[in-house]
Amino acid sequence: MLAVHFGAGNIGRGFIGLLLNEAGYHTTFVDVNKEIVDLLNERNEYNVVLAAESKDEVTVNHVSALNSMTEAEKVIEAIGKADLITTAVGPNILPIIAKLLTEGLQERVKTNQTPLNVIACENLIGGSTLLKKHVYNQLDETEKSIMDQVIGFPDAAVDRIVPNQVNDDKLLVMVEPYYEWVVDQSMLVGKQPIIKGITFVEALNPYIERKLFTVNTGHAVAAYLGYHYGIPSIDQALENKEVKGLLEKTLNETGLLLSQKHSFKQEEHRHYIRKIIKRFENTYLADDVTRVGRGPLRKLGPNDRLVGPAKQFIEVVGQQPVYLAKAIAAALKYDVKTDEEAVQIQQLISDKGLHEAITEITELRQDHDLFKLIVEQYHSLG
Numbered sequence: 001m002l003a004v005h006f007g008a009g010n011i012g013r014g015f016i017g018l019l020l021n022e023a024g025y026h027t028t029f030v031d032v033n034k035e036i037v038d039l040l041n042e043r044n045e046y047n048v049v050l051a052a053e054s055k056d057e058v059t060v061n062h063v064s065a066l067n068s069m070t071e072a073e074k075v076i077e078a079i080g081k082a083d084l085i086t087t088a089v090g091p092n093i094l095p096i097i098a099k100l101l102t103e104g105l106q107e108r109v110k111t112n113q114t115p116l117n118v119i120a121c122e123n124l125i126g127g128s129t130l131l132k133k134h135v136y137n138q139l140d141e142t143e144k145s146i147m148d149q150v151i152g153f154p155d156a157a158v159d160r161i162v163p164n165q166v167n168d169d170k171l172l173v174m175v176e177p178y179y180e181w182v183v184d185q186s187m188l189v190g191k192q193p194i195i196k197g198i199t200f201v202e203a204l205n206p207y208i209e210r211k212l213f214t215v216n217t218g219h220a221v222a223a224y225l226g227y228h229y230g231i232p233s234i235d236q237a238l239e240n241k242e243v244k245g246l247l248e249k250t251l252n253e254t255g256l257l258l259s260q261k262h263s264f265k266q267e268e269h270r271h272y273i274r275k276i277i278k279r280f281e282n283t284y285l286a287d288d289v290t291r292v293g294r295g296p297l298r299k300l301g302p303n304d305r306l307v308g309p310a311k312q313f314i315e316v317v318g319q320q321p322v323y324l325a326k327a328i329a330a331a332l333k334y335d336v337k338t339d340e341e342a343v344q345i346q347q348l349i350s351d352k353g354l355h356e357a358i359t360e361i362t363e364l365r366q367d368h369d370l371f372k373l374i375v376e377q378y379h380s381l382g
């Protein structure tokens with residue numbers, strides 16, 4: 001069995017590649033990083049080490065790689081033969097890989113009508129659906145009706161913390177022990193892939209919202225407030241009582257929303273939150289606040305992990321999301337010069353002023369309750 005996986009980065013190698021290998025796939029990674037592509041082809045294997053006292057290590061083999069910049073034809077050929085396609089490139093890169101993916105799928109369906117699923121493993125609600133949209137924008141009506149029959153784009157939620165890697169061995173990936181991969185079964189075509197570690201569910205929305213609005217909202221709070229207090233890593237941010245307290249209060253807000261919206265049992269959800277906080281406290285991960293806070297423009301988007309639940313909190317719970325607003329304010333103050341999106345936000349605030357910048361970034365109208373809360377919290381953060 002062949003899997004073509006776009007993005008041989010942290011989650012690609014440290015999570016998806018590992019599970020695909022355990023399920024018996026040969027994985028062809030597609031990436032633009034020449035060094036990683038060359039090393040994968042030289043060794044055809046790499047190791048994954050657990051960020052835990054045991055430091056257990058497993059070898060992932062049956063892997064190779066293609067450079068999408070210089071080997072487009074080979075990528076198209078691999079898509080033609082693939083049994084599964086997955087991605088972990090980052091939401092902003094999906095429109096870029098969609099071009100080559102489309103060419104591959106167009107060629108494939110000319111001779112191969114075997115059903116094929118494309119699963120985007122990104123931190124995004126409706127990631128595969130978005131990728132499908134980018135693909136379908138390039139198809140004519142006949143191609144669309146063929147693809148409707150044989151190509152599936154099931155949405156997914158993936159959860160495993162994989163920090164930036166600082167190992168001498170450039171292929172080695174350190175990952176936390178915990179993982180969860182949930183896929184929307186109702187969106188699959190053909191047979192369900194047999195991959196130990198995937199949970200198939202009939203409706204993904206409660207799972208992706210639970211993950212994004214708990215793990216990623218909590219992570220964002222720790223990153224932006226951690227940065228605000230000059231703390232370099234997430235586990236250290238959690239040692240700071242002020243940050244941990246604000247994190248817990250923010251997750252109580254999203255918890256209330258999620259419990260009301262998806263009828264989660266409150267005690268079970270509290271247990272889920274406690275487990276996540278423990279994961280953030282893992283000192284073996286030493287996860288930089290700048291990795292977790294990366295891309296603040298994306299994270300402040302109208303449906304992402306901060307503004308998304310804050311708006312819903314007002315609508316569903318009927319209260320003011322004070323702590324989510326504080327996290328949004330901290331994200332607006334995130335001033336990391338090496339992060340292009342942070343630079344853009346600071347530039348926007350200085351060019352157009354805070355109010356206009358908030359509207360442009362979050363798409364919130366100035367008379368929205370959340371808008372006023374964000375402004376208040378921004379000024380109170382100092």
Ligand SMILES: NC(=O)c1ccc[n+]([C@@H]2O[C@H](COP(=O)([O-])OP(=O)(O)OC[C@H]3O[C@@H](n4cnc5c(N)ncnc54)[C@H](O)[C@@H]3O)[C@@H](O)[C@H]2O)c1
Pocket residue numbers: 006007008009010011012030031032033068088089090091093096097121122123158159160161162163
């Ligand atoms: N790291 C985590 O803890 C984690 C956990 C769950 C989900 N995710 C999600 O997984 C995705 C990837 O995150 P990551 O942490 O692995 O990032 P990463 O930067 O480590 O990996 C991304 C990879 O994509 C490659 N890439 C960039 N442009 C490309 C292109 N045009 N074609 C092919 N490959 C390209 C990069 O070279 C890199 O190897 C993101 O959506 C992220 O939100 C990450």
Ligand SMILES: O=P(O)(O)OC[C@@H](O)[C@@H](O)[C@H](O)[C@H](O)CO
Pocket residue numbers: 123158159160161162215216219220291292293294295
């Ligand atoms: O990948 P991002 O930039 O969307 O978010 C940063 C982290 O919160 C994220 O990578 C987590 O580590 C991951 O989602 C855990 O499953």
